[in-house]
Amino acid sequence: MSFDDFRRHGHALVDLIADHLETVEQRPIVPDVQPGWVRSQLSDAAPAQPEDFDDVLADLTRVVEPALLGWQHPGFMGFFPANASLPAILGELASAGFGQIGMMWWTSPAATELENHVLDWLVDAMGLPGAWRTDSGVGGGVIQGTASEASHTAMVVARQRAVERGASTDELVAYGSAQAHSSIEKGAKVAGYRHVRLVDVDDAYALRPEEFARLVESDLEAGLVPAVVTSTVGTTATAAVDPLRSISQVARRHRLWHHVDAAYAGSAMLCQEFRHHVDGVELADSYVFNPHKWLLTNFDCSVMWVADRRPLIDTMSIAPPYLRNEATESGAVIDYRDWHLPLGRRFRALKLWFVLRSYGTDGLRAMLRQHVAMARGLADRLAADPRFELVAPVAFSLVCFVHRDGDGATDRVARHLNAAGDVYVTPSVLPDGRRFVRVAVGQARTEQRHVDRAWQLIDVAG
């Protein structure tokens, strides 16, 4: 491909993406394909000779587009949003085009310092502890791929700290609420924890700190070594918020690492009125939130902060001779290779920088508040209707409800929503076993009319 070809095909692809996103609302959210359909459309072997790139682009329309789930459809209210805003898409393009490997400051000063900088911007814009700033604090921020990876990293650091104090890995215990994301249990298992405690929750599905304290004490009595606890700010099922301050108090008393998973709800901390949900966060050891969920930055972009970067770097640093360089040895720079498992890393700060500058923090706040207002509006309608019951507080933009006639009726509502093709939800199950409908408002292009449409479908099926 010549540079001229690249310009031509690149312009065509930009237009194809614009067309795709501009018309995504006219296509069903759930693709009408059976397992194996995509593969059946492709040649059995890789081509030996170059193909015309126009044919490749045509296959995006022929094979790829019909088999996409409508994550970018404004009626997408499943899982949590995974917003790919237009400036973020361009940030990803710039990152790919510059082809940097930012493993160390030295291997890409731009990638390293821009990441330092935009994460420091976010510390201030979100009212997070000043000690987390990379430039003036003892902590710092790093972009990882997913909250799964960030939480796993925290658990590895916690494990290392406990082992250095003389514990056996076999004795270590990790804690999280019974409503924590699956990545907490998975991260603990992958990190080698053989004891994972999923702590009981209260009526609002938040971790009970007194139950956590009781489990820690009982594990200590049994000769085990409590090492890490993960709190969640905005659980996946119901957006519940664990009490950070009380959990930190227990964690500090028994020297556990306290990690906070704010993957979804963390974005809301841009707005002052949600910050009471992270009261006590200055006592936590690490914190993760995903701009790739609710902050318009396309996946992947998961921001992790640590209150003290030394234990993280001590755990993750390996320095072979081929990576030695003056900048690193001077101590004047951040080398992100020592902040996570991977060595190589993309220039992901670009897309976050593009988003922050294109929307401005006030623009992002307005979007977040609009989503929350739309979610509350839907919740008000449900609460006012005797057929339905809200089963969780609407702290952010997630609405959870059941039909009072039981699981069958609830499932009927969920099926009716998803069968329409222009709304999509992912139902789940409450701790008491009841099935419920989750409506996750937050897709970047969701407007009031999309939430009205969801209500219309609920109303008809109810």
Add this chain to the structure above:
Amino acid sequence: MSFDDFRRHGHALVDLIADHLETVEQRPIVPDVQPGWVRSQLSDAAPAQPEDFDDVLADLTRVVEPALLGWQHPGFMGFFPANASLPAILGELASAGFGQIGMMWWTSPAATELENHVLDWLVDAMGLPGAWRTDSGVGGGVIQGTASEASHTAMVVARQRAVERGASTDELVAYGSAQAHSSIEKGAKVAGYRHVRLVDVDDAYALRPEEFARLVESDLEAGLVPAVVTSTVGTTATAAVDPLRSISQVARRHRLWHHVDAAYAGSAMLCQEFRHHVDGVELADSYVFNPHKWLLTNFDCSVMWVADRRPLIDTMSIAPPYLRNEATESGAVIDYRDWHLPLGRRFRALKLWFVLRSYGTDGLRAMLRQHVAMARGLADRLAADPRFELVAPVAFSLVCFVHRDGDGATDRVARHLNAAGDVYVTPSVLPDGRRFVRVAVGQARTEQRHVDRAWQLIDVAG
């Protein structure tokens, strides 16, 4: 940003990238910036109001471009190449634009099946074991971010298998050669191994299998549990190749998991004449190679294959209620969430698909052979010059040499190469302590004249 704005800014950014790459050769490879310069160019706080995107794009030229390392410069011969080819850049753009989260087949049939398919293409195109095909074999392939992550995954599976047989995590031992990449030691530590053995190498810097066998037996006698060994095909320092068949024989005798790290040299397996280097690979349990190094696919794209997918999935699978769906329960699909640590994942198969179709396998073979021929040409010049000594065989496209006058003279050559601005190398250290110059030919746009230029600089400084 409106869709019209996106088209306009997208076209401008495509052109900016084309200009950047087309003129990259005219800029010095190593940026002339001091720590802190990038940050000093940026505003102290995130903007509250939206900025004009033209200003954002202008800042790419003002702040970002001057602080990039020339990974895409044709004179880049440091580390290993990290090629961002033009089709791959467009693949990354398409991936960002479609905004898919391919955690399960259900959440993106296109992302899942295209990944299944192109990795099966590669199995055949590279002469790898048919059992590794996802469609017809019991194994399968998955794209991970980095070889660090893939190798860590293998070590976690090996750990899990040993623990299930009754071992304590504290007793487990991981093995690799003393020349293995730092990610092998780091991956083992992160996976919780407290015993990591870096096995002695022979005169060609390849792991000595008899020494490996001896260490395993001695660890067994000491009551430890050997669990995993990593062989390297193309070590970072000198591109040495460990003897896979002999290592597998020892591994099988003692029930160790055998992981193969072919991060750099794996791309060469497209060509029949290099496949003797992976003789015995059908006995391995897992294998990783990086298309993002030498196969023109922009970072990140690391392909991992397993010979049997069951132990991987058993180790990595956690299925909460909000991820349940019919397709998964039918067993007819691959759900990649169970193939690695992260839950969310990008549509990375697109860029590999774009590359394979744009170049064709024969086109890729021609590029690989040209790089190897250029490397051998340089090696011949060095071997014919009494001032220099080749210190490793040139099995692929990496040339390693010293000045016979010792470290001072070798360092002088390396400094002269890097001071020129149009060639870049990363020197390293041999096991015997001698410093050496590494010339890693393999940047996508490297031509004979760039290698001639390197030789000219070596000749002058020598």
